Amino acid sequence: MADTGALRLAGTGLQSVLRSGLPYLALAVMLAVIFALQPNILSYFGLNLLLKLSIPLILAACAQMLVIALGDIDLSIGSFVGLVNCVVAVFFADHLALGLLILAAAVIGYAIMGAVIHLRRLSSIMVTLGMSFVWFGVALLILPNPGGMAPDWLANLARLQSPLMPLPLWLAIAIAVIGHFALMRSSFGVILRGAGGNPRAIARAGWSILKARLVIYTAAGILGVLSGLVLTAITTSGDPNVAPTYTLVSIAAVILGGGAFVGGIMSPVGTVAGAITLALAGSMLSFLNVPPVWQIGAQGCILVAVLAGRALVGADAK
Amino acid sequence: MMAMRSTLGRSATVALRAPWALNFAAALLIWGLTLIASGGRGGAETLTVALAFSVFTVLAGTGQMFVIAAGPGNIDLSIPAVMTLAAYLSMGVMDGDAALLPLGLAIALGTGALAGIGNIILIRALKIPPIIATLALSFMLQSLANNAGGEATIKPPQLLADFTILKLGGVQILLVLVLVLSALVQVVIARSVFGRYLLAVGQNDRAAALTGIPVWRIRLGCYCLCGAMAGLTGFLLAGFSGGAMLNMGGTYLMESVAVVVLGGTAVAGGRANAIGIWGAALFFNLLTTMINAFHLAEGWRFICTGAVILFVISLNPEERS
Numbered sequence: 028m029a030d031t032g033a034l035r036l037a038g039t040g041l042q043s044v045l046r047s048g049l050p051y052l053a054l055a056v057m058l059a060v061i062f063a064l065q066p067n068i069l070s071y072f073g074l075n076l077l078l079k080l081s082i083p084l085i086l087a088a089c090a091q092m093l094v095i096a097l098g099d100i101d102l103s104i105g106s107f108v109g110l111v112n113c114v115v116a117v118f119f120a121d122h123l124a125l126g127l128l129i130l131a132a133a134v135i136g137y138a139i140m141g142a143v144i145h146l147r148r149l150s151s152i153m154v155t156l157g158m159s160f161v162w163f164g165v166a167l168l169i170l171p172n173p174g175g176m177a178p179d180w181l182a183n184l185a186r187l188q189s190p191l192m193p194l195p196l197w198l199a200i201a202i203a204v205i206g207h208f209a210l211m212r213s214s215f216g217v218i219l220r221g222a223g224g225n226p227r228a229i230a231r232a233g234w235s236i237l238k239a240r241l242v243i244y245t246a247a248g249i250l251g252v253l254s255g256l257v258l259t260a261i262t263t264s265g266d267p268n269v270a271p272t273y274t275l276v277s278i279a280a281v282i283l284g285g286g287a288f289v290g291g292i293m294s295p296v297g298t299v300a301g302a303i304t305l306a307l308a309g310s311m312l313s314f315l316n317v318p319p320v321w322q323i324g325a326q327g328c329i330l331v332a333v334l335a336g337r338a339l340v341g342a343d344a345k
Numbered sequence: 346m347m348a349m350r351s352t353l354g355r356s357a358t359v360a361l362r363a364p365w366a367l368n369f370a371a372a373l374l375i376w377g378l379t380l381i382a383s384g385g386r387g388g389a390e391t392l393t394v395a396l397a398f399s400v401f402t403v404l405a406g407t408g409q410m411f412v413i414a415a416g417p418g419n420i421d422l423s424i425p426a427v428m429t430l431a432a433y434l435s436m437g438v439m440d441g442d443a444a445l446l447p448l449g450l451a452i453a454l455g456t457g458a459l460a461g462i463g464n465i466i467l468i469r470a471l472k473i474p475p476i477i478a479t480l481a482l483s484f485m486l487q488s489l490a491n492n493a494g495g496e497a498t499i500k501p502p503q504l505l506a507d508f509t510i511l512k513l514g515g516v517q518i519l520l521v522l523v524l525v526l527s528a529l530v531q532v533v534i535a536r537s538v539f540g541r542y543l544l545a546v547g548q549n550d551r552a553a554a555l556t557g558i559p560v561w562r563i564r565l566g567c568y569c570l571c572g573a574m575a576g577l578t579g580f581l582l583a584g585f586s587g588g589a590m591l592n593m594g595g596t597y598l599m600e601s602v603a604v605v606v607l608g609g610t611a612v613a614g615g616r617a618n619a620i621g622i623w624g625a626a627l628f629f630n631l632l633t634t635m636i637n638a639f640h641l642a643e644g645w646r647f648i649c650t651g652a653v654i655l656f657v658i659s660l661n662p663e664e665r666s
Binding site for chain 2: 153334
């Protein structure tokens with residue numbers, strides 16, 4: 028009896044290593060393929076180009092990760108990033124104060140969304156679905172057709188030449204490290220994760236779940252704003268339809284990175300790796316000369332393959 | 346006076362007990378506003394157009410309803426991709442030949458059912474959560490659709506195009522058929538063994554399994570039905586809108602979820618309402634015509650849609666699962 032118990036323990040230990048290692052393994056394989064096919068990418072300029080567009084997705088995925096760790100799902104992050112993109116492109120150049128005011132109001136809107144979900148005991152899927160229409164509608168009112176212009180200072184930030192490594196790499200590492208220490212290594216993080224994993228226990232211990240939800244949704248809103256800012260800095264123009272795919276891809280990145288829908292389970296470093304993997308999947312496939320019509324399908328296959336790998340090592344994604 | 350007050354009271358009770366009925370009231374309100382804007386002209390036309398488009402929203406939504414009713418976490422994001430692929434494959438096989446209509450229809454339904462099986466394989470065998478599994482499958486189906494048709498529009502047989510707008514005595518036949526289908530689905534949900542099993546699985550899958558209900562076979566049935574409905578929607582929409590096109594299903598991704606939940610189906614599963622979908626579908630489509638009639642900016646349509654979703658679900662709070 029004791030033997031099988033020990034065996035099972037060893038098994039779960041190996042499982043958890045494999046489970047937490049999978050997203051990095053997937054990313055490493057993908058990078059290896061890309062570098063093998065295009066050695067030129069392994070340069071300051073090449074890496075900058077390759078990783079640039081994954082930064083806004085990483086930020087959106089981190090916002091999604093916080094919400095998923097609560098046991099909620101955010102279906103509005105994509106259109107929210109689109110709204111931020113439009114506000115920045117339309118107002119930031121000439122009316123910076125007004126633009127900042129709108130963004131602050133939008134973040135408060137995110138916090139209210141979290142509070143309403145909690146107080147009225149509503150389904151987060153439906154509330155965020157409703158809000159996704161609202162964010163998109165407001166973005167369309169601000170900018171009915173793609174256009175606008177990012178202010179020069181913002182566009183210049185994206186072109187900044189950072190020392191040693193290209194800026195996107197620094198940013199990705201910084202987000203992963205900050206996320207890891209803020210959420211996995213702090214007592215504050217324990218409370219936030221507990222609010223998703225076992226809300227009753229956290230409430231009994233005297234912490235307010237409402238406050239935790241407010242903090243998490245505010246943080247998600249701020250990350251959404253950052254995502255939109257970076258995206259606008261890169262694209263230098265506004266488009267309400269710029270990021271609707273972020274909603275579902277960010278959810279996929281969180282699950283790919285080791286998160287789970289049950290609440291309380293998340294991995295900031297894994298989420299960053301998951302987001303980069305999904306962002307780079309397209310580049311890898313075009314280096315492999317996969318015809319464009321098959322690329323989105325191949326992305327689906329990569330998603331399935333990684334999650335199937337997790338099922339094989341015995342840790343399900345639920 | 347007394348009679349009027351009691352009627353009012355009764356409608357208020359109905360609204361509180363069944364918030365989904367509010368959708369019909371909201372749809373009526375919007376229709377009234379549109380009539381006022383147009384000075385009372387074209388009321389029947391507005392309603393006819395909204396009903397014609399609602400047919401497709403309802404078809405896609407009814408499929409989504411089976412999946413959502415199957416319990417927490419169940420959702421089908423592959424509906425738009427299935428619609429597009431089914432439309433391309435069936436229109437491509439028929440190539441405008443009306444004699445091949447039965448084959449085309451079978452291909453559309455079969456494509457959807459196969460997609461349902463694919464979804465269940467990903468969900469059950471690979472233990473991938475439905476929201477991710479159906480998304481991944483929809484990526485693959487999108488690629489298949491790109492290959493089947495690419496950028497081109499494949500025209501439907503004339504007979505199919507005529508059928509989708511055929512009217513008898515001023516009433517669209519397709520509308521009547523889909524109304525009958527909704528009523529049938531409602532009966533199936535409420536009275537058939539499959540329907541009762543489905544609601545039991547949606548309420549508590551573990552309890553359902555312990556009573557001997559084949560939980561996974563029921564879920565398979567839901568995803569296959571949803572796929573087949575999406576295939577049928579794509580088939581008919583291709584006939585209605587002049588052919589199979591890429592992105593023809595795009596708007597149905599979130600709208601199918603919204604109309605189901607607004608229509609009175611529980612997000613957490615275990616409660617389904619096929620008739621309620623009509624109210625929400627009519628509301629969305631009348632809203633589009635109203636925004637056009639008032640010459641309002643497109644953005645207002647989405648803001649109103651979002652506001653109504655928030656309003657209706659806030660009337661109907663349910664326990665988080």
